[in-house]
Amino acid sequence: MELFNEIIQTLLSGVSIGCIYGLVALGFVLIFKATEVINFAQGEMMVLGAFIALTLINVFGFSYWAALLLATVGLGIFGLILERLVLRSLIGEPVFAIVMLTIGLGYFVRSSVSMVPTWGTDTYGFTTPFTDKAARYGELVLSWEQLAIIFMTIALILILFAFFRYTRMGVAMRATSQNQLAAVYMGISVNRVFSLTWIISAAVGGFAGVLLSPITFVHMNMGFIGLKAFPAAVLGGFSSIPGAIVGGLIIGVTESLAGVYLPIGWKDVAAWIILIGVLIIRPQGLFGIQEKKKV
Amino acid sequence: MPLLQVRNIETYYGPIMAIKGVSLDVEEGDIVTILGANGAGKSTILKTISGVMDPEKGTIEFMDQRIDGMSPDKIVRMGITQVPEGREIFHDLTVKENLMMGAYLRKDRSETQEDLEIVHDYFPVLKARSSQLGGNMSGGEQQMLAIGRAIMATPKLLLLDEPSLGLAPFLVKEIFEIIKRVNDEQKTTILLVEQNALIALSLARIGYVLELGRIVKEDTCKELMENEDVKEFYLGVKEESIRGSKRWKRKKKWR
Ligand SMILES: Nc1ncnc2c1ncn2[C@@H]1O[C@H](COP(=O)(O)OP(=O)(O)OP(=O)(O)O)[C@@H](O)[C@H]1O
Ligand SMILES: [Mg+2]
Numbered sequence: 102m103e104l105f106n107e108i109i110q111t112l113l114s115g116v117s118i119g120c121i122y123g124l125v126a127l128g129f130v131l132i133f134k135a136t137e138v139i140n141f142a143q144g145e146m147m148v149l150g151a152f153i154a155l156t157l158i159n160v161f162g163f164s165y166w167a168a169l170l171l172a173t174v175g176l177g178i179f180g181l182i183l184e185r186l187v188l189r190s191l192i193g194e195p196v197f198a199i200v201m202l203t204i205g206l207g208y209f210v211r212s213s214v215s216m217v218p219t220w221g222t223d224t225y226g227f228t229t230p231f232t233d234k235a236a237r238y239g240e241l242v243l244s245w246e247q248l249a250i251i252f253m254t255i256a257l258i259l260i261l262f263a264f265f266r267y268t269r270m271g272v273a274m275r276a277t278s279q280n281q282l283a284a285v286y287m288g289i290s291v292n293r294v295f296s297l298t299w300i301i302s303a304a305v306g307g308f309a310g311v312l313l314s315p316i317t318f319v320h321m322n323m324g325f326i327g328l329k330a331f332p333a334a335v336l337g338g339f340s341s342i343p344g345a346i347v348g349g350l351i352i353g354v355t356e357s358l359a360g361v362y363l364p365i366g367w368k369d370v371a372a373w374i375i376l377i378g379v380l381i382i383r384p385q386g387l388f389g390i391q392e393k394k395k396v
Numbered sequence: 397m398p399l400l401q402v403r404n405i406e407t408y409y410g411p412i413m414a415i416k417g418v419s420l421d422v423e424e425g426d427i428v429t430i431l432g433a434n435g436a437g438k439s440t441i442l443k444t445i446s447g448v449m450d451p452e453k454g455t456i457e458f459m460d461q462r463i464d465g466m467s468p469d470k471i472v473r474m475g476i477t478q479v480p481e482g483r484e485i486f487h488d489l490t491v492k493e494n495l496m497m498g499a500y501l502r503k504d505r506s507e508t509q510e511d512l513e514i515v516h517d518y519f520p521v522l523k524a525r526s527s528q529l530g531g532n533m534s535g536g537e538q539q540m541l542a543i544g545r546a547i548m549a550t551p552k553l554l555l556l557d558e559p560s561l562g563l564a565p566f567l568v569k570e571i572f573e574i575i576k577r578v579n580d581e582q583k584t585t586i587l588l589v590e591q592n593a594l595i596a597l598s599l600a601r602i603g604y605v606l607e608l609g610r611i612v613k614e615d616t617c618k619e620l621m622e623n624e625d626v627k628e629f630y631l632g633v634k635e636e637s638i639r640g641s642k643r644w645k646r647k648k649k650w651r
Contacts, residue, residue: 269500276486276497283484285448288472288501288549 106241111361112354117247118316119353120254124309125330126337126345127261128302133339134278135298137196138188141203144327145210146306150176151319152220154311158227160219165229173308180303184296192295207324214321225319232315246315253312254346257305261342274298329356332376338389347387351375397460399424399585400445400476400553405454405464407437407444414440416609417454422553422602427579427586429596429617431630432606438589439481441606442555445587446478447471458553473501475552479559483542487531491522494530494541498548508548514582515544518574536567543571547578553585554578560592568592572599593630597621605630605650612650625650 128143153172157163163171183206191199215222231245265271277284277294285291310323317323333352337344352372360368379387398421407415414437422428432438443449445456447468456464463471477498486494495515499508516523519540525533530541539559546554556575560568572595578584590596597603597617605613605626613620620626625648627633 269496272489272493273497273500276489276493279486279488280484282448283480283486284497285468286446286472286478286480286484287497287545288469288477289497290467290469 102240107361109241110243111357113243113247113251115354115357116350117250117353118357119333119350120250120346121309121313121316121326121349122330122333122352123346123349124254124257124305124312125327126334126349127342128306128309129330129334130337130339130342130345131298131302131305133334135274136188136199136295138199138203140302141200141327142207142210143302143306143330144324145207146176146179146303146324147310147313147326148214148321148324149179149210150307150310151314151323152214152217153307154314155225155227155319156219159225165227168227169308169311172311173304176307176310177300177304179307180299180301181296183303184299188299189292189295211321211324220321222321227314227319229315250312250316253308257308258342258346261301261305265342270297329372332372336376336379336386338386340386341388344386344388398422399426399459400587401455401457402441402445403455403457405441405444405451405456407440407449407451409440414609415444415451418606418609418611419454420604420611420614422585422587424552424585425579425583426602427576427588427600428602428604429588429590429600430604430606431590431593431596431620431626433591436606437609438606439557440609442478442480442557442587442589445471446476446555469501472549472551476555477546477549477551477553478555479542479546479557481557481561483535483538485530485533485538485541485545487529489530490527491530491533491541492526495522495545495548498545501549507550511548511550515547518547518577519544536563536571539563539567539571540574543574543578547582547584550582551584553587556586556588558590558592559588560590560595568595575599593626597626597631612648 125143125147128146129139132138132140150172153175154168157168157171158165187202188199191202214220229246231249234245236243236245236248265275273284273289274294274297276287277289277291281291313323313326317326329352330349333348334345336351337348352375355371355375356368359371400422402418402420404417404419405415406413406417418441430438430441440449444451447463447466451464454464455462458474458476463474486497489497495512499511502508521537522541522544525537530538533541543559559571559575563571575586576599579586588596588600597620600617603615603617603620604611613623629648
């Protein structure tokens with residue numbers, strides 16, 4: 102029983118951190134599918150989201166839910182500005198140049214955060230409706246902070262799923278990522294699709310940052326978790342929302358199991374070992390599809 | 397004033413001039429065809445009209461308004477929709493979603509629904525395969541999907557780039573019958589680009605012959621079918637009477 106509870110708790114913490122990896126991976130995938138750019142500043146979207154929520158809650162006395170909503174929307178606006186001011190002028194430049202730019206952007210965001218008064222380089226926390234709460238089933242204790250991450254991730258995925266499936270703009274975004282030229286022939290404005298892609302990815306990043314805050318606390322380097330979301334995205338095939346989430350879950354759970362049952366050090370390489378293993382067997386990733394074209 | 401008036405357009409791929417001063421008119425309600433061999437510049441003309449490429453020189457007027465240099469989505473909004481060469485359907489969208497993308501710019505939901513039924517009536521296979529992925533359709537079905545998708549935009553002017561490409565003869569016939577019906581029933585004006593001169597000339601009323609980026613001949617299709625050069629070089633009819641003048645020696649006169 103003891104062991105069973107331990108395993109369940111380990112899995113729970115793995116799944117909850119996996120959800121975060123999955124959300125960040127999803128941000129990578131959305132932008133990559135639309136523009137073939139990998140946005141290495143995706144982790145910094147989390148940092149910004151977390152700091153915005155922190156300020157709203159601790160300084161302005163907002164509720165957790167209002168702060169979550171505003172941080173998400175705020176990052177969406179940040180994504181829009183970023184696309185309009187910086188990325189749009191780079192359309193047509195080599196992809197690697199834009200990728201380098203996103204790396205620079207990550208640095209820029211981190212150092213800006215460290216210079217904002219009251220933000221700086223310290224570690225902060227805020228209380229949430231789930232702080233210090235747990236669901237108990239006899240001996241089994243499940244932390245609400247972790248359960249909440251899972252439920253909120255599911256909620257966000259359902260919203261995104263419905264958007265991409267049932268709304269005209271959502272279908273148009275999928276269409277554009279499949280065949281940009283055809284989208285142009287349909288009268289779809291590719292610029293608008295790109296804007297919206299950055300808006301959604303940045304907003305998802307901000308949302309993930311707020312979710313992650315109770316686990317890792319708020320710090321200018323919390324975005325480095327994006328480094329582990331990258332193998333999650335590759336694992337999922339870099340092509341679909343479910344792929345990104347499943348990739349994130351696999352990495353999160355493996356890492357958490359390795360942290361408990363393997364010698365120290367394995368935790369940090371577990372993600373990469375899994376990734377290499379999967380890529381040897383399925384180079385296109387778990388959910389990746391080989392490109393096919395009818396003539 | 398014709399619905400579409402193209403005047404002296406020149407279009408480049410980098411330093412390569414693909415269209416060398418083309419002019420053409422398309423009257424409202426008409427079916428007009430451009431014939432030409434591979435590389436003549438047919439697709440380039442259509443791309444220039446739909447705004448995917450901008451002409452370096454010349455003007456394009458549609459419904460008395462300059463459209464050269466406009467962005468493609470504005471041109472679609474004005475009523476020009478192109479069925480691109482090679483179908484260009486959305487592989488990972490369902491057939492229904494593909495069709496609805498044709499109606500992307502439309503706001504009138506109930507009419508859009510009616511038009512979906514019209515398209516299903518033209519191409520029953522698209523109704524039967526409504527939830528199948530576009531990429532899993534056969535080449536012929538994809539061509540129908542591409543045409544159906546364009547009809548969903550209810551354009552005033554439909555640009556068709558080689559709809560017969562890669563299709564079996566009976567399917568070509570079927571698709572061209574539907575194009576004729578769209579012209580009759582939806583009052584859609586059609587500009588058709590083809591290598592299959594026989595079927596294009598029998599469908600269209602006016603024809604232009606394009607060679608190396610220039611229009612070399614313009615006439616009613618009836619006349620073009622009788623033209624010696626068209627017969628020999630586009631319809632593949634051999635003149636038996638001229639003994640001694642070998643095929644490769646014969647020069648086109650375009651008179
Ligand atoms: N992307 C491109 N880059 C450079 N040159 C191009 C490009 N596309 C076409 N061309 C050139 O422009 C000319 C016209 O091409 P276009 O595609 O319009 O011909 P087409 O009449 O449609 O031929 P086809 O019947 O083979 O489709 C050709 O000489 C072609 O080589
Ligand atoms: Mg062509």
